[in-house]
Amino acid sequence: GKVIFLPLSLEELYVRSAEKLNLSNIKFAFKEDGKRIIEVAMIKPKDVIFVSVDRFWIPPQIDSSSFSAFDWVTLNVGGKLFSTTKATVTHDKNSLLARIVEDPDYDDVVTDVQGHYLIDRSPEYFAPILNFLRTGSIVMDQYINAIGVYEEAKYYNIMGMMEALEHEVILQQKNVNGCFTRRDIVTALSVSTNMQLRSQGIDLAGVDLSKLDLRGINFQLTDFRESNLEGANLDGARLMGADLRGANLDGATLRGANLKGADLEGASLRKANFEDNSMVNKAVLEGTNLKNADLADVNLAR
8 A cells, every 4th residue: 555645636646646556557546435536525534545447446355344345246237247335336225226235025136147136227327327326426428318317317216316317307308399498507507516517419599698607518519509608607618519600709708618610600709708827728719610700809818
């Protein structure tokens, strides 16, 4: 074991751990109970941290006095194996997973020849379920359908995850019907404190989003035609390939925003601010279409 000062980011933790332990390709960190660390804030003073090159980490040594915390189980979900601690999979005591693993009277438990619990559900949607039980946060790849994950959380009866996903599901369902309002977006933002709101590809054409705090949101391929983004905070927003034709971005802040391939033809960006004095989060305008856009008094300083 090695003692190090707490770094400011997980990336720094991986680099310093690799140097101390003479390892390479460290990409994951875990606490003693097997929970994966997804942000530095999860690390407390005097914590023992394990780093790994593999997302499925098994403690190298198990203290018999705390064996229950390291009682590992393997779930075969739709043909894909997921290994985790019993403490993680039973974190929500009211869930179906807790019943499968802990309830001796539950009759629907099926195991394979190796003793792995067999569950005939989608493995693609199960990974976010397991991450939520580990960390209490929604962690999903950007192309994972939130509605599918919500339905799986409903099947497993994980109420906390259902509540956390509810408004993102509403956004996706409304996108099908094309009936978004400013209120929908404000509501989704208000309940997205434990996850980054994902809004890529949705239809926000003509919606009034003026003066909203939209920092860091993934708006890739989103339709903003003729929408009102006046005074909105879009710092760090992901707007790659977004359709912003005719949109009003007057006075908006776009420091560190990624507008690669976005279409801003005819948009108004009067007094919009792209300046970032830190020189770290530079706005990306590669391939952006600014034909007939109004750029009066735009701040593009670096």
